[in-house]
Amino acid sequence: MVTRRQFAAGAAAFVGLSALGAPRRLLAGRTDRLNILCWEGYNSDQVLNPFRELHPDATVRAESGTSDPEMINRLRAGELAVWDLINVNQPWARGEMARDKLIRPLNKDRFLPYFAKMTPEFAKPYPMSFSDSGDLLGMPQRYGPFSFVVNTDKISIETAETEGWDLFSDPGLNKRYGLLTYDNWNVIHLCLAAGVDPFKPVEGADAQKFADKAKQIVAGARLMTDDLVAMNTALINGEIDCYFTGGSYTASPARYDGASFVRAITPRGGGFGGKGGASWVELTSAVNNPDPSDLAEDFLEFVQKPEIAQLVAFSEGTYNPVAQMGNPEVLARFDADMLDAIQYDTLEEDMSRCHEFDAVPSYDALLATYVAARRG
Amino acid sequence: MERLERRLGFLSALPIMALLTLSFVMPLLVVAGFAIMPQKVFSLAHLPDFSSFRVIIEQGYYRSLLRSLGLAFLTTTILFVICWPLAYGMAKVFGRFTLVITLAVVMLLFVSENVRLFGWNLTLMKGGLLEGHMRAWLGTGFESPLYGWPVIVFGMVYVYLPFMLFPLAQGISLVPDDARLAAADLGAGRWRILFQIEMPLAAPGIMVGCLLTFVLSAGAIAEAKLLGGRSVVVLTDDVESAFTFGQNWPLGSALSLMLIVIVALLVLVPISRIDLDTLMGRKR
Numbered sequence: 001m002v003t004r005r006q007f008a009a010g011a012a013a014f015v016g017l018s019a020l021g022a023p024r025r026l027l028a029g030r031t032d033r034l035n036i037l038c039w040e041g042y043n044s045d046q047v048l049n050p051f052r053e054l055h056p057d058a059t060v061r062a063e064s065g066t067s068d069p070e071m072i073n074r075l076r077a078g079e080l081a082v083w084d085l086i087n088v089n090q091p092w093a094r095g096e097m098a099r100d101k102l103i104r105p106l107n108k109d110r111f112l113p114y115f116a117k118m119t120p121e122f123a124k125p126y127p128m129s130f131s132d133s134g135d136l137l138g139m140p141q142r143y144g145p146f147s148f149v150v151n152t153d154k155i156s157i158e159t160a161e162t163e164g165w166d167l168f169s170d171p172g173l174n175k176r177y178g179l180l181t182y183d184n185w186n187v188i189h190l191c192l193a194a195g196v197d198p199f200k201p202v203e204g205a206d207a208q209k210f211a212d213k214a215k216q217i218v219a220g221a222r223l224m225t226d227d228l229v230a231m232n233t234a235l236i237n238g239e240i241d242c243y244f245t246g247g248s249y250t251a252s253p254a255r256y257d258g259a260s261f262v263r264a265i266t267p268r269g270g271g272f273g274g275k276g277g278a279s280w281v282e283l284t285s286a287v288n289n290p291d292p293s294d295l296a297e298d299f300l301e302f303v304q305k306p307e308i309a310q311l312v313a314f315s316e317g318t319y320n321p322v323a324q325m326g327n328p329e330v331l332a333r334f335d336a337d338m339l340d341a342i343q344y345d346t347l348e349e350d351m352s353r354c355h356e357f358d359a360v361p362s363y364d365a366l367l368a369t370y371v372a373a374r375r376g
Numbered sequence: 377m378e379r380l381e382r383r384l385g386f387l388s389a390l391p392i393m394a395l396l397t398l399s400f401v402m403p404l405l406v407v408a409g410f411a412i413m414p415q416k417v418f419s420l421a422h423l424p425d426f427s428s429f430r431v432i433i434e435q436g437y438y439r440s441l442l443r444s445l446g447l448a449f450l451t452t453t454i455l456f457v458i459c460w461p462l463a464y465g466m467a468k469v470f471g472r473f474t475l476v477i478t479l480a481v482v483m484l485l486f487v488s489e490n491v492r493l494f495g496w497n498l499t500l501m502k503g504g505l506l507e508g509h510m511r512a513w514l515g516t517g518f519e520s521p522l523y524g525w526p527v528i529v530f531g532m533v534y535v536y537l538p539f540m541l542f543p544l545a546q547g548i549s550l551v552p553d554d555a556r557l558a559a560a561d562l563g564a565g566r567w568r569i570l571f572q573i574e575m576p577l578a579a580p581g582i583m584v585g586c587l588l589t590f591v592l593s594a595g596a597i598a599e600a601k602l603l604g605g606r607s608v609v610v611l612t613d614d615v616e617s618a619f620t621f622g623q624n625w626p627l628g629s630a631l632s633l634m635l636i637v638i639v640a641l642l643v644l645v646p647i648s649r650i651d652l653d654t655l656m657g658r659k660r
Contacts, residue, residue: 223605
């Protein structure tokens with residue numbers, strides 16, 4: 001039986017060791033542990049288990065976030081020493097994480113050869129993977145066009161692509177569309193809908209155009225939610241005919257479930273500079289952990305394998321193209337239903353209509369305007 | 377001797393009091409600290425400039441605050457009206473059946489709030505459980521009640537019902553039957569007994585129920601998101617937005633602090649007037 005005195009002594013020792021950081025060191029041999037903070041998919045057992053088999057002595061753990069900024073907040077809030085890899089969309093690596101030293105550069109000698117096997121957009125190699133000084137900030141894998149989604153039984157693909165963002169100004173669609181509230185994307189899409197370039201400072205008349213468009217889009221929305229399942233459900237049950245902000249990432253779960261009338265659209269025109277769409281690319285970066293795990297780069301290399309790349313593309317949640325599909329061995333692993341779910345037939349054309357996006361210089365002001373419009 | 381016991385009691389309680397104070401007050405202090413920091417900084421090592429409060433005023437965040445408080449007030453009022461007869465029955469009429477109601481209501485709490493709300497979403501949506509069946513059986517449907525403020529209030533009433541019901545039942549159980557009978561014998565009508573005998577004597581329970589539901593409703597976000605389709609932007613939505621997509625911790629903290637202070641003021645005044653010992657039946 002433990003006496004009160006023994007318990008008190010044990011507790012005091014534990015507190016003392018915690019303060020010195022001893023338990024962390026005792027538990028964490030850095031070649032024996034890998035922690036990944038990621039979007040859903042990388043955290044699935046079908047992706048992680050094969051890596052665990054390769055490293056039976058390592059504890060491999062992955063946790064899925066609900067948004068890019070939420071994951072980045074965790075690093076800022078003191079979890080820098082917890083995570084080894086972070087997987088977020090491309091503007092955050094260059095715009096926030098590298099600037100604030102939340103991530104560290106990858107080994108170029110080790111990873112540059114993988115770009116050559118990727119789809120043409122990434123084989124150059126992909127410029128957003130690099131900092132201005134040429135450091136490799138992250139490896140691309142999942143990607144896709146991201147503009148808006150329609151029910152093609154209600155709005156034809158031809159009409160949607162031709163009208164582009166003007167579709168949402170059609171009085172007939174008032175209260176017939178949803179607004180998927182991914183705020184950082186909404187800002188970019190509202191700029192495109194207003195014909196403003198979000199990747200340059202937005203001021204004066206352009207800022208006014210943005211504000212007017214934000215008010216109009218918010219006022220005309222039947223529902224606003226950040227839940228893609230709720231949005232697809234509303235689209236399928238006829239509550240809405242289309243939704244502002246969305247792409248193959250959000251449409252693919254419904255399409256793979258048989259609702260092939262749910263389709264991501266990339267506008268043929270509108271926007272600025274002759275392109276009306278935008279695209280996302282996930283970059284997986286090495287967290288600037290003070291005690292880095294050697295397994296971080298091993299895992300990044302591991303997910304380049306054809307069978308694993310396919311598993312990443314079609315893991316739980318959403319289904320997406322992967323940059324590694326440039327390799328015929330990877331492409332052969334996708335069947336016709338899978339390719340249809342991710343709209344592979346038009347992927348290259350859709351991506352060619354998309355802006356390669358960077359950090360938005362006026363993001364704070366534009367976000368404030370947009371959020372104010374939502375507040376009414 | 378009594379003084380020594382009191383002192384020993386105080387000393388024994390000191391470690392846990394310190395721990396509770398630290399764990400309860402520290403997060404609030406951090407929020408308060410960030411609230412006065414310059415915009416978009418991520419540490420407390422900056423000179424305070426109170427700019428977040430200027431942003432709150434300039435950008436009309438008070439609208440979200442008023443909406444949150446208004447929805448909370450409406451929810452609390454509706455819950456009081458709904459729960460009073462049920463709580464009365466539980467305290468005075470139902471006898472053993474009270475246990476069945478208690479278990480039924482408590483079991484609701486075993487399921488996550490988000491899951492329950494998503495269940496309502498599937499029930500109320502166009503083509504959902506209600507409208508879908510109606511259309512299949514009668515050939516005609518109806519517009520979904522989702523994505524408006526009434527359904528947000530409905531969601532909050534549904535979720536926070538136990539927090540009003542149980543304190544109210546506890547409060548009503550404090551009303552002596554003799555007092556009610558005496559009032560009736562002296563000629564008081566049903567309404568007069570309700571307003572002049574039962575409600576004043578059950579006031580501690582009413583107060584606790586109303587405070588709990590008001591505070592919880594004022595800080596609610598899931599109902600507005602899942603059922604309301606964000607058609608109404610509540611203050612907690614703004615807080616989340618500032619902390620995440622805005623990457624503006626000071627603004628998020630200032631908004632949180634504003635809600636905490638206002639709700640605390642609204643709560644502290646009435647709570648200072650009730651005696652929890654009386655409510656718990658320890659003192660008469």
